[in-house]
Amino acid sequence: MKPRRSTLSALYFTLLVAFLPLDLQAFSFNDFGDKSSAQQEEGAVDTQEKISAYIEHHIKDAHDFHLFSYNDAEGQRKHVGFALPVIVYTSQGVRAFMSSAFHHDDSGQYVVEKDGVSLVKYHEKIYELNEKEVHLVFDASHHPENAHAVLDLSITKSVFGFLLVSMLLLIGFRSLANQYKKRSVPIGFGRVLEPLVLYVRDEIAKPNIGEKHYKRFTGFLLTVFFFIWASNLLGLTPLGFNITGQLAVTFTLALFTFIITQFSGNKDYWKHIFWMPGVPAPMKVILAPIELLGTITKPFSLMIRLFANISAGHIVVMSLISIAIIMKSSMGVVGATALSFALSFFLTLIELLVAFLQAYIFTMLSALFIGMAVQEHDHH
Amino acid sequence: MEQLINDFSPGLFIMQSILMLVVIFLMVKFAWKPIVSSLEEREEGIKKALESAEQAKAEMQNISSANEQLMKEAREEREQLMKEARDTKLKLIADAEEAAQEESAKIVAKAKVSIELEKKEALAQIKREAAQLSVALAEKILKAELSAPAKNAEHIDKLLKEVSLKS
Numbered sequence: 078m079k080p081r082r083s084t085l086s087a088l089y090f091t092l093l094v095a096f097l098p099l100d101l102q103a104f105s106f107n108d109f110g111d112k113s114s115a116q117q118e119e120g121a122v123d124t125q126e127k128i129s130a131y132i133e134h135h136i137k138d139a140h141d142f143h144l145f146s147y148n149d150a151e152g153q154r155k156h157v158g159f160a161l162p163v164i165v166y167t168s169q170g171v172r173a174f175m176s177s178a179f180h181h182d183d184s185g186q187y188v189v190e191k192d193g194v195s196l197v198k199y200h201e202k203i204y205e206l207n208e209k210e211v212h213l214v215f216d217a218s219h220h221p222e223n224a225h226a227v228l229d230l231s232i233t234k235s236v237f238g239f240l241l242v243s244m245l246l247l248i249g250f251r252s253l254a255n256q257y258k259k260r261s262v263p264i265g266f267g268r269v270l271e272p273l274v275l276y277v278r279d280e281i282a283k284p285n286i287g288e289k290h291y292k293r294f295t296g297f298l299l300t301v302f303f304f305i306w307a308s309n310l311l312g313l314t315p316l317g318f319n320i321t322g323q324l325a326v327t328f329t330l331a332l333f334t335f336i337i338t339q340f341s342g343n344k345d346y347w348k349h350i351f352w353m354p355g356v357p358a359p360m361k362v363i364l365a366p367i368e369l370l371g372t373i374t375k376p377f378s379l380m381i382r383l384f385a386n387i388s389a390g391h392i393v394v395m396s397l398i399s400i401a402i403i404m405k406s407s408m409g410v411v412g413a414t415a416l417s418f419a420l421s422f423f424l425t426l427i428e429l430l431v432a433f434l435q436a437y438i439f440t441m442l443s444a445l446f447i448g449m450a451v452q453e454h455d456h457h
Numbered sequence: 458m459e460q461l462i463n464d465f466s467p468g469l470f471i472m473q474s475i476l477m478l479v480v481i482f483l484m485v486k487f488a489w490k491p492i493v494s495s496l497e498e499r500e501e502g503i504k505k506a507l508e509s510a511e512q513a514k515a516e517m518q519n520i521s522s523a524n525e526q527l528m529k530e531a532r533e534e535r536e537q538l539m540k541e542a543r544d545t546k547l548k549l550i551a552d553a554e555e556a557a558q559e560e561s562a563k564i565v566a567k568a569k570v571s572i573e574l575e576k577k578e579a580l581a582q583i584k585r586e587a588a589q590l591s592v593a594l595a596e597k598i599l600k601a602e603l604s605a606p607a608k609n610a611e612h613i614d615k616l617l618k619e620v621s622l623k624s
Contacts, residue, residue, distance in 0.1 A: 078488075117596075138466060229467075229468030235473075246484065247480075247488065250487075250492060292493075323469060324464055324465045329474050
């Protein structure tokens with residue numbers, strides 16, 4: 078069973094890697110900048126640069142929940158969505174207000190005055206203007222010159238998404254838990270959830286951690302698995318969440334695995350790091366820093382893998398969708414739309430698989446690392 | 458890499474860490490613990506049910522073998538009883554035969570004794586009769602002889618010879 082699973086995951090992995098060049102191509106549309114669009118509507122995303130910027134913007138976290146924009150009869154750009162709370166820790170203390178205060182400005186032009194603090198939003202980052210400055214000035218490499226970043230504890234789109242996913246998980250699994258009070262075999266949606274819980278417990282936690290210790294970690298592994306999976310799936314909806322594509326989110330997840338691994342490590346684990354048994358003394362000295370580095374690179378790879386896969390997936394899907402706009406002039410509306418639909422449809426199917434696969438890989442490797450830390454070496 | 462570091466939001470990291478801790482806590486407390494314990498309970502129940510079924514099967518086997526044993530014993534006992542009955546019957550018959558023989562022998566012996574007695578009686582009677590007859594005869598002969606004595610003497614001799622007693 079096990080070797081087959083690993084070959085399968087290796088296969089999917091190759092598939093994923095194969096898509097990475099595509100995503101670079103999506104970026105390289107920039108170089109052929111087609112500026113000859115006949116009539117440009119104000120704010121419409123219809124050129125390759127704008128599409129690239131739009132995708133780049135989507136990949137990032139956002140301070141408001143933006144669904145779509147359109148131009149009304151007067152040619153005014155209208156945005157549909159809702160504002161999210163901004164909570165920032167500035168030099169003058171905490172400031173909280175709704176993100177609508179920025180009036181959809183993301184270029185650092187609109188200055189929000191809050192009790193003696195001037196705040197601007199530039200590329201979804203909130204900067205505090207230095208004292209007595211009235212607007213943002215950029216240096217040569219387009220970095221804000223007269224402002225500094227603040228600690229941004231806002232309920233951003235990703236935090237909002239996290240709360241949404243957590244709510245869904247809590248409601249779903251709480252109802253499953255309650256079902257067991259009445260019957261031993263759940264009905265309805267619980268029948269879907271139960272095998273998934275069993276899968277994580279029996280196929281991920283038990284074989285990787287070992288019969289003796291796995292129970293302590295199932296809670297964490299189940300939470301991580303379902304959180305990543307649900308977040309990935311939510312990212313595929315047109316709501317435009319990109320929770321697991323945020324480096325800070327995957328970093329947090331990986332950090333949890335790292336901390337749990339280190340704190341549950343037994344004597345053997347540390348001995349294998351600092352004084353590897355069974356090798357000559359000079360080798361032990363050489364291996365110690367390598368092993369020590371290994372404890373960090375393992376969760377680091379977890380962080381990068383999840384972040385890169387989900388970001389790449391979003392970029393590729395959006396790029397393929399944008400074919401409908403970019404190829405309109407050369408292929409016609411119907412041809413471009415059909416091509417875009419076919420490709421993005423196919424890729425979205427793969428992304429559905431990737432959504433599960435990444436959740437599985439993250440959880441499985443976390444379990445594996447924890448398993449290495451708690452495993453008892455009775456051989457040698 | 459610089460882009461990545463620039464995109465990394467410390468605020469999001471802090472929020473995420475806090476929320477993650479809360480969510481893990483809530484999920485473990487309200488979802489995973491009850492779910493996993495129910496699942497384990499169910500698995501334990503299934504395991505126990507299977508075990509008890511196995512046990513019941515073994516018990517049934519035991520019972521049927523015990524039954525067989527009982528049957529066998531009963532059969533043996535019956536055989537034994539039959540044999541005893543047969544023996545008793547044979548013995549009874551033999552005893553009865555013996556008793557009958559004894560009885561008949563006794564009866565025969567008694568009959569013999571009584572026959573002997575009767576015979577003796579009869580003989581005695583005959584003797585008495587004969588004596589009386591002979592006396593009567595003699596009287597008659599004497600009477601006649603007295604009338605024709607020579608001739609009669611011869612005749613008496615002859616008669617007496619004829620009336621000789623066997624015993």
